[in-house]
Amino acid sequence: MELADIRREYSRGGLRRKDLLANPVEQFNLWLEQAVNAKLTDPTAMTVATVDETGQPFQRIVLLKNVEANGFVFYTNLASRKAEQIAHNHKVSLHFPWHPLERQVHITGVAEKLSTVENIKYFTSRPKESQLAAIASHQSSRISARGVLEGKFLELKQQFAKGEIPVPKFWGGYRVIPQTIEFWQGGEHRLHDRFLFSRESGGWHIDRLAP
Incomplete structure (x- = not known):
């Protein structure tokens, strides 16, 4: 198999500046709605990129849980990597790969912790099994076998069989306040369309980027 020979043409249509909404968050919501309506698998799945103290980048897939006028929200274990x-380093990068629509969205911004009230509101809205899993898994920590994780989950399931599950202190969310939002639409002959929204005082500046 020659990886260099794997290619396809992008032909779903281009993106023009006149097609863009003035607010990139509203533009994102429009594209997200179209991704959901197209029944894409996990349309809210996004790559979250962070950097450790040595400058080593890390990436992982996380689910977007809310879009607000001032940011993009996700939840995690607050003791995770x-x-x-x-x-x-509060600077992070988000990436949404909507391949069937030949679209990508790339966001750079600063992550801030959500309030306790926001964390409680979302945690209590989750299915009970998801609540238990959040407590059972000390994310990113080393475990000897899957059985350890499953055993802890069953133990908690019995413990809270008839009562409410408390929100763990080590669990919560982040709001990524965007500084740039780039919209990428595939184009024929690799002439893709890219538009970069950059935050400026009083609004957003738009640039078209070469593919």
């Missing part, structure tokens, strides 16, 4: 890296 990503949380430790965010504590060291």
Whole structure:
């Protein structure tokens, strides 16, 4: 198999400046709605990139849980590797790969912790099994076998069979306040369309980028 020979043409249509909304968050919501309506698998899945104290980048897939006028929200274990890296360097990058629509969105910004009230509101809205899993898994820590994780989950399931599950102190969310948002639309002959929104005082500046 020759990887260099694997290619396809992008032919779903281009993107023109006149097609863009003035607010990139509203533009993102439009594209996200179209991705959901197209029944893409995990349309809210995004890559979250962080950097550790040595400058080593890390990436992982996380689910977007809310889009607000001032940011993009996700939740995690606050003792995880990503949380430790965010504590060291608040600058993060998000990437949405909507391949069937020949689209990508890339976001750079600064992550800030959500309030306790916001964390409680979302945690209590989750299915009970998801709540238990959040407590059972000390994310990014080393475990000897999967059975250890499953055993802890079953133990907690019995413990809270008839009661409410408390929100763990080590669990919470982040809001990524965007500084740039780039929209990428595939084009024929690799002449892709890219538009970069950059935050400026009083609004957003738009640039077209070469593919």
